Structures are given as C-alpha cells and as structure tokens.
Amino acid sequence: MKKTTPKSRSVTVSDVAREAKVSKATAARALGGYGTVSEKAHEDVMAAAKALDYRPNELARSMTTGKSGIIGVVVGDIENPFFSLAVRGISDAARAAGFNVILANSGEQIEAEKAAVRLLIGKRVDGLIVTPSESRDVTHLRDIHRSGRPLALLDRALPDLDVDTVTVDxxxxxxxxxxxxxxxxxxxxxxxxxxxxxxxxxxxxxxxxxxxxxxxxxxxxxxxxxxxxxxxxxxxxxxxxxxxxxxxxxxxxxxxxxxxxxxxxxxxxxxxxxxxxxxxxxxxxxxxxxxxxxxxxxxxxxxxxxxxxxxQPVYALGKSVAELLIRRLKGETRPPERLILPTSIxxxxxxxxxxxxxxxxxxxxxxxx
Missing domain, CATH: 3.40.50.2300 (Response regulator)
Known part of the structure; x- marks a missing residue:
C-alpha cells in the first residue's frame, strides 16, 4: 500500500520530489518557476504537488529565488473609502500581473508608517507602494529606494524623493x-x-x-x-x-x-x-x-x-501606481514618472x-x- 504524507505536518519540497520520483532540486525548480525543467518532470511535480496538497513556503521560496511575488502597500486610513477603493485598484493590477499584496495602515502617523515599512521589508516584499503621511521625515522611504526595492508613491508627491508617483492636481x-x-x-x-x-x-x-x-x-x-x-x-x-x-x-x-x-x-x-x-x-x-x-x-x-x-479617479490612482511599480519589478529601467490624473466636480x-x-x-x- 502506498504511503501518504501525514497531514499533521506541512508538505515539503522533498515530499513532492519523492512522490514525483525526481530530485529535490528538480522539484524546487518546477515549483518555483525558475531554471530548466523538462516538460514531463514539470507535469509529474505539479501532479504530485496537487495530490499532496502542497502549499509553498513563500519565505523559503523568496530566499531561493530572491523574489517573493508580494507587493507591500502602506496607506493612511483603511477605513476611509478613498483608500479602500485605491487599494482595490492596486490589488486588481497586482493580481493580473501575478503578484499578491500585503496591506498595512499608518493611521497617518509617521512612526506607524516607519514600523509598517520595516515589517513589509521583513516580509521580503519585492516593492512598496506608500501614501506618505508627511514630507519632512522621509528617511525610511529613501532607505527603501537605496535598498534596490522599487518604491512608488500613491496620492501624495514628495518633491525631494525622485520615484514613481501618481496623484491628482x-x-x-x-x-x-x-x-x-x-x-x-x-x-x-x-x-x-x-x-x-x-x-x-x-x-x-x-x-x-x-x-x-x-x-x-x-x-x-x-x-x-x-x-x-x-x-x-x-x-x-x-x-x-x-x-x-x-x-x-x-x-x-x-x-x-x-x-x-x-x-x-x-x-x-x-x-x-x-x-x-x-x-x-x-x-x-x-x-x-x-x-x-x-x-x-x-x-x-x-x-x-x-x-x-x-x-477623484481613485480606482485609477491605485491601478496606475501598481502598474508603474510592476513595470519596475519586471526589470524596466526608465526615469521616474509622475502621473497626474484628471479630476471632475x-x-x-x-x-x-x-x-x-x-x-x-x-x-x-x-x-x-
């Protein structure tokens, strides 16, 4: 009788490799979507992963590939319908491009914003979208930019920070x-x-x-x-x-x-x-x-x-800023853009x-x- 992996512990890449009768390295490449894997090996690995109900360890994958597939978002007030709709635009654009979103709320407080940025970087997000609560203290945002992670600003521009920004006038x-x-x-x-x-x-x-x-x-x-x-x-x-x-x-x-x-x-x-x-x-x-x-x-x-x-074109603000960030994440290099979307009364x-x-x-x- 074929042994099955106990449900009391998480299914690992090794379990999937054993089930698919391939090496652990081959299974990891197939599951992570990187490197070269034959068509048959890829099919065997994916079938084994489905049979075992394999759930990828995002942290482990990010350590292997250097990418988490996650965008971090920090907004001022998630209870405000403005930010709720903007985040919907961000999420839709991210999902369409194969990214997930982690959302944090600053409450329009600079210290909470800094803590949220630290948390998201600790989660190894690939890039960040931030609505800055103020313009006088942006060291934490400069640090994101210097780290090589793309940063884009939503709704509020910072004259002294040259990054992609989407606002209205x-x-x-x-x-x-x-x-x-x-x-x-x-x-x-x-x-x-x-x-x-x-x-x-x-x-x-x-x-x-x-x-x-x-x-x-x-x-x-x-x-x-x-x-x-x-x-x-x-x-x-x-x-x-x-x-x-x-x-x-x-x-x-x-x-x-x-x-x-x-x-x-x-x-x-x-x-x-x-x-x-x-x-x-x-x-x-x-x-x-x-x-x-x-x-x-x-x-x-x-x-x-x-x-x-x-x-205000709130959904479009969120969608546009996410699209600018995703272009960076996919390797596009160009001068930072500031998009100013039209409003009506x-x-x-x-x-x-x-x-x-x-x-x-x-x-x-x-x-x-």
Whole structure:
C-alpha cells in the first residue's frame, strides 16, 4: 500500500520530489518557476504537488529565488473609502500581473508608517507602494529606494524623493471647488481636514506636512484672497481625525455668531459627519450651509439634497501606481514618472446662495428683490 504524507505536518519540497520520483532540486525548480525543467518532470511535480496538497513556503521560496511575488502597500486610513477603493485598484493590477499584496495602515502617523515599512521589508516584499503621511521625515522611504526595492508613491508627491508617483492636481481642484462657493455668493467659507496641528487652527502653511493637504489649502486660500475675503484662515479647521473629533469641530464651527455659510470637506468621512451635525443643529443644506466634499462616496448621492463632490479617479490612482511599480519589478529601467490624473466636480443640490449677506461687518438678510 502506498504511503501518504501525514497531514499533521506541512508538505515539503522533498515530499513532492519523492512522490514525483525526481530530485529535490528538480522539484524546487518546477515549483518555483525558475531554471530548466523538462516538460514531463514539470507535469509529474505539479501532479504530485496537487495530490499532496502542497502549499509553498513563500519565505523559503523568496530566499531561493530572491523574489517573493508580494507587493507591500502602506496607506493612511483603511477605513476611509478613498483608500479602500485605491487599494482595490492596486490589488486588481497586482493580481493580473501575478503578484499578491500585503496591506498595512499608518493611521497617518509617521512612526506607524516607519514600523509598517520595516515589517513589509521583513516580509521580503519585492516593492512598496506608500501614501506618505508627511514630507519632512522621509528617511525610511529613501532607505527603501537605496535598498534596490522599487518604491512608488500613491496620492501624495514628495518633491525631494525622485520615484514613481501618481496623484491628482489637488491645488487645481481645490481652486475649482472653492470658486463654485465664491461664485454662489459665499464669503464665509470653511475648510475642514483630518491633518492635525496644535489647536486645530491654521496659523501658517508650514504647519502642514502632507503635500496633498497643503496643496488643497493653498488652492482654497488663493481663491478666497482673490475674492477679497478677509483672513480666510480663520475658518480652516484641522484635526478632524475621527467621527467624534469631526463632530466636535463642526459643532464649534457652526455654533459661533460668525459661522460659515459654506464648507469644503477634505474627504467623504468628514463630509458625512458635517452633514449630520448640520442637521442636528436644525440647519439645512443648502439653505443655511452649502457643502462640498472630496470623494464621490456612495452616501453623497442619496442624501436630501445630494452632495456636490470632487470626483477623484481613485480606482485609477491605485491601478496606475501598481502598474508603474510592476513595470519596475519586471526589470524596466526608465526615469521616474509622475502621473497626474484628471479630476471632475459633480454638481448636485448642496450648493446655494448664502442665507445672509455681510454688510458693514454685520449680517443682514438679503433683500427679496
């Protein structure tokens, strides 16, 4: 009676080789997809592997071939629908090219990002895709680049790091979104973002270390200054890092006598909490507060009214950055690329004229003319 390998231990390459009646080296080459193996030996090895339910040891294979077939990905917040959809694009492109993906979450914290990078390198990933949480501390990213592992950046560029990068034009789209509010007559406009700083208030753009956030605020402030809005920084709020914090910030912002008549939210999670607070305070969109949010999340089209959004090509961002990295992994050498994907604004029903006009420093109801 033919002996079978006990199920109490993992099936090894030696077990497969014995079953296929080939040498261990031949079995390893067939299973690892490297070197030269005859067609018959390859068929025998694969049949034996299937019969024994062989599961490859990825670490051992990576030590033999120098390749793990794995791409490491570090994003800012996996709960954010933006990153979820981007990772879907990365995963689809990776799978189509024969790679697997390991995902890590930084929580937009630089130390957590560094730890995630160390972990992924320890897993012997072939290359990394990172959404950098800030631009002032990139030593760990330089180390990846120097190690010979390809690195690509998702959504946020680093001017001092010359690697493949895929972004949108954050400054330009923030300008377009803010102009919609200004053209509707708004002069008290707020911008709310998750990036934190002491006091949650913007004193200077040097506080902002995340490139995409800084570019959006730059665009927002530029339009406000062009419209003659006095001190637009006073309505910029930082630190909307959780639903609870966002609600606290929104409640404070909307409970002041000088409350904004329009808000631009930096992502759909913040936009949703703002919408809830507006309703909880007995205010209406757009009657009392006009609202625009980045990212066309599912909820934005089913509220009453539906929300005007900055529609970013999120899936394409993920797919494109993965494709750039995979080209590197397959040996292509070329200068680093920066792809800037186009965005659009979907105008719905959440923007209207301000409920009041500012005249001589005080608020008055607009005339009915």
């Amino acid at each position: 954050d400054r330009d789209v923030a300008i377009r979104a803010t102009r919609i509010l200004v053209n509707a007559g708004h002069r008290h406009i707020a911008y709310v973002t998750a990036v934190d700083a002491e006091g949650h208030e913007l004193r200077d753009l040097s506080q902002i270390y995340t490139s995409s956030v800084r570019e959006r605020i730059e665009g927002f402030l530029a339009v406000c200054h062009d419209a003659g809005i006095t001190d637009p920084k006073r309505h910029v709020r930082l630190g909307a890092t959780s639903p609870e914090e966002t609600r606290r910030i929104a409640t404070g912002l909307l409970s002041t006598p000088d409350r904004p008549t329009a808000i631009l939210a930096s992502d759909s999670l913040i936009g949703l909490e703002l919408f809830k607070v507006i309703q909880a305070l007995g205010l209406s969109v757009p009657g009392d507060i006009s609202l625009i949010t980045f990212h066309d999340a599912d909820w934005t089209s089913v509220t009453s009214p539906p929300i005007t959004v900055v529609d 979907i105008e719905r029903g959440s923007v209207g004229p301000p409920p009041e006009e500012v005249t001589g420093g005080s608020r008055t109801k607009p005339s009915s003319d």
